[in-house]
Amino acid sequence: MAIADRRDRERDARRRLIVTTARRLAENDGWDAVTTRRLSTEIEYSQPVLYKHFAGMDQIAAAVAVDGFGELAEAVRAASADATSAKDALYRVAHAYNDFARDNPATYDAMFTRTTTLPFASHDTPPQLTAAFDELRQVVGPVADEQDVDSLTEVLFAALHGMVVLGRAGRVRPDHDAERLGVLVAQFTGEGNRTH
Template sequence: MTPRERRLREQGQRRQLILSSAREMAEAEGWDFVTTRRLAERIEYSQPVLYQHFKNKDAIVHAVALEGFGELAGALHAARARHADGDPLEALDAVARAYLAFAAKGPVLYQAMLTLDPGVAAAPEDGHVAPRPVLDALAEIRLAVEPVADGRDPELLTEVLWSTWHGLATLTWGRRLRPDLTEERLAALTGILTGPAARLG
């Protein structure tokens, strides 16, 4: 290994340590308590070293959010792949369940992804392209939607499902919805979007 390769590897390890530590701190105390000073103390690096990797806390949250979207894409892909040769509605249901399970398992990570860093999930406009992990997660939803779109715009249906799943995840985490009815809500949503009434007009 050359000195340059070793230096790049060490930089990558430090960067990942910063992100992992930030997630751990946020999970324990919430994002409001994650500061660059406290984070530097936790990982036993000086703040200047931390700033070599991230300009500020927002940049750390942004990087954590991208990690989260990558993990979400993986979870959605695994759920969809398990039903690749089966009923498309079952595949869509599995993806929906995987999405809500991901949000419920890591609400602090989910908050970073879709509340604290809105720029990551912003829709492309004026030539702006969303980061690859975000596009990958949306692609998994779309791939589950396309077989049941029945001639309708799959991209529009993907946006409707994503926004609805996000609402369900957020309201459930905030204890505004009864958690024991999650499956019934998902079934009702799928029925609304794919049932006979949805095809009228």
């Protein structure tokens, strides 16, 4: 049994090395620079070894995406942990989401813009993807009132993603993220409907 355990650990370690190396290369040089040839050179394994773990680059990028969703869930959870109110939690989470996307652009691309076979919003969605949505849902619930929490969470997710994509593309004013996030939070907490 010890030999089988060791083989499993070695296999898991090789798989982890492939994924972390692909992510590092993508974050440094973009996804176009990540090829199986370059990966095999970087990790000093032959291409057939890579193919024992992944069928190709799409599966490697999907593994990076799954890791990213797990990290996003943790970032959102940590951001809301010390919140003093529902509005504060929502604002902190919106900032954490924005910061994650800014700090991990290639991982964010793997999660949301690259073509993937990862199942979203279905019974076989990986738990990391579900966890990220659930963490957003936790901060939306207290401000949902009579609205459907899942639908409202999807709207928050879509709004945050839209702001990230538009910001990265230079389609909105730079250096106004905090203001936009404040407006978004005000809309979700009902403060955006008040006249001043």
